[in-house]
Amino acid sequence: MELRKTKGRILSGMRPTGKMHLGNFVGALENWVKLQTEYENYHLIADYHALTTNLDTSELLANTLEMVADWLAVGIDPSHSPIFRQSQIKEHTELHLIFSMLITTARLERNPTLKEQVRDLNMENITYGHLGYPVLQAADILLYKGNIVPVGEDQVPHVEITRELARKFNAIYGEVFPVPEAKLTNFARLPGLDGNKMSKSLGNTILLSDDPTEVDAKLRKAITDPAKIRRGDPGHPEVCLVFTYQQRFNATQVPEIEMGCRSGQLGCVECKHRCAAAISRQIEPYRLAREPYAQNPALVMEVLKEGERRAHEVAEQTMAEVREAMQLGG
Numbered sequence: 390m391e392l393r394k395t396k397g398r399i400l401s402g403m404r405p406t407g408k409m410h411l412g413n414f415v416g417a418l419e420n421w422v423k424l425q426t427e428y429e430n431y432h433l434i435a436d437y438h439a440l441t442t443n444l445d446t447s448e449l450l451a452n453t454l455e456m457v458a459d460w461l462a463v464g465i466d467p468s469h470s471p472i473f474r475q476s477q478i479k480e481h482t483e484l485h486l487i488f489s490m491l492i493t494t495a496r497l498e499r500n501p502t503l504k505e506q507v508r509d510l511n512m513e514n515i516t517y518g519h520l521g522y523p524v525l526q527a528a529d530i531l532l533y534k535g536n537i538v539p540v541g542e543d544q545v546p547h548v549e550i551t552r553e554l555a556r557k558f559n560a561i562y563g564e565v566f567p568v569p570e571a572k573l574t575n576f577a578r579l580p581g582l583d584g585n586k587m588s589k590s591l592g593n594t595i596l597l598s599d600d601p602t603e604v605d606a607k608l609r610k611a612i613t614d615p616a617k618i619r620r621g622d623p624g625h626p627e628v629c630l631v632f633t634y635q636q637r638f639n640a641t642q643v644p645e646i647e648m649g650c651r652s653g654q655l656g657c658v659e660c661k662h663r664c665a666a667a668i669s670r671q672i673e674p675y676r677l678a679r680e681p682y683a684q685n686p687a688l689v690m691e692v693l694k695e696g697e698r699r700a701h702e703v704a705e706q707t708m709a710e711v712r713e714a715m716q717l718g719g
């Protein structure tokens with residue numbers, strides 16, 4: 390199918406982390422869906438990148454299929470926007486290798502995102518491939534000549550490295566690549582149920598596929614204003630996690646909830662039920678839309694195969710230009 394003619398090309402990517410949670414939705418997916426009518430979108434599944442922190446590949450495919458089921462359920466339209474796995478398109482590894490010659494190890498060691506990860510995961514030593522994480526990411530973006538990369542704050546240093554690699558390649562071999570821009574998602578990270586960043590590894594998520602009973606049960610355990618112990622105590626919405634969710638998912642009721650909380654009339658239990666209901670109202674359509682894919686993963690596989698066929702055409706073309714610019718081959 391014809392891609393819509395647009396403002397430019399977006400390359401968005403995510404590691405295959407399995408079922409999507411509200412943080413993924415607010416921080417990325419919702420934005421991708423909005424952008425797909427204005428731009429030409431390529432949605433990459435960074436399954437090679439997943440190896441940088443986990444060498445166990447036994448769940449990689451299952452996690453990929455679960456993740457893509459959610460992408461489709463929220464409205465990513467694969468007839469506009471190819472969805473594909475990095476590992477299925479061999480040009481990623483070729484361009485990665487060429488780019489690895491154009492950047493110093495010192496530059497990669499200065500990458501703040503890597504430093505943070507090493508600290509968070511308590512890693513003593515990292516692999517050669519992990520150091521090159523942003524080099525592979527640059528190949529992901531530039532193979533498709535992406536102009537725009539929608540990312541969170543932590544990925545900005547990687548887009549910066551992509552820009553440097555594009556400029557460096559163009560300066561040495563001639564103009565092949567655009568210099569892409571990061572597009573920051575405007576909603577700040579959504580906190581998880583414990584107040585930390587919402588993340589699968591921290592076990593503090595609400596999944597898009599959770600049913601209303603599950604959402605309600607999860608919300609029940611969410612932290613609130615520690616000074617509000619029982620109904621009647623005046624609360625402080627500005628320090629309450631549940632209030633953050635109310636603002637994001639239940640905007641019309643916020644003024645009344647805020648008054649009720651401050652005055653003590655509204656108790657946390659009731660507030661949480663209302664919040665859970667609002668969240669479920671929003672995600673219920675996604676849960677239902679993912680059902681056919683969850684029941685029949687072969688459908689998701691078909692979407693991937695078709696996306697990979699289309700992505701490969703573009704990647705092959707770019708690599709032909711790269712080889713010609715570098716006078717590799719004859």
Ligand code: TRP
Binds near residue numbers: 402403435438538
């Ligand atoms: N590094 C990104 C993340 O962890 C995932 C990713 C891989 C990516 N390749 C990409 C994002 C290309 C944007 C573009 O979130």
